Amino acid sequence: MFLNTDAIVLRETRYKDADKILTVLTRSSGLQTVTARGVCRKGSALAASAQLLAYSQMCLFTYKDRASLREAVLAEAWLPLRDDIGRMILGVYAAEVCAALATEGAECAELLDFLLLTLKRLAYKRQPDALVKAVFELGMMRLNGYGPDASACAVCGEADMTNPCLHLTLGQLHCEKCKPSLPQGISMPLTRGGVAALRFISEKEPGKIFSFTLNENELTPLAHAAEAYMLTQLERGFQALDMYKRLL
Ligand SMILES: [Zn+2]
Secondary structure, eight states: OEEEEEEEEEEEEEETTTEEEEEEEETTTEEEEEEETTTTSTTOTTTGGGSTTOEEEEEEEEETTEEEEEEEEEEEOOHHHHTOHHHHHHHHHHHHHHHHHOOBSSOOHHHHHHHHHHHHHHHHOOOOHHHHHHHHHHHHHHHTTOOOBOSSOTTTOOSSOSSEEEETTTTEEEEGGGGGGSOSOOEEEOOHHHHHHHHHHHHSOGGGTTOOOOOHHHHHHHHHHHHHHHHHHHTOOOHHHHHHHHHO
């Protein structure tokens, strides 16, 4: 049967001489593994839509558990990202995280929209990369039900904490002095501004959670905590993240 949906390429692998195997995130049917025949041939009408991170209206032909790309109209190639290696790798990292969290066959509109928003921020907005990356990591955790409880100290209940920290395995905030009352595990320090940002990301609708600024002294600890929190919760690393760190 034919499936018409908008979709983004999360992963591409060259296959045979001129083909690719794509992992795409579709709006209506989640992750799909798609064969894209002839897309590496010069002049292929599908070449632009079969490249990493390309966002297109796709027509897929699906049979049993296989899908092939029949038609595609490119909607966004994120050209500014392709001119900036650091931001491109962050985009690929965002795609890798989405591929790890999306499910096959299930509707994925919220996840797809959030990935598109993240790429738009990376490609077209002048926000610091560290801010976009941190909001993406925390936003993905929230969309998947792993968002930290940012309301108050898990031990004493104080909302205005002195030296606030985020406990990575518990996903709860605490004052530095309250740490001994919590189960063992790594906690990352935050600032008051970082806690406010964490609350903003937890509470606002996903389409608006990138809309804040933070000075560098507050952003750096938030960025470290966001990355460590996501990796701890998912219990895995990401190749593109390792590449990004080698680049810094
Ligand atoms: Zn406390």
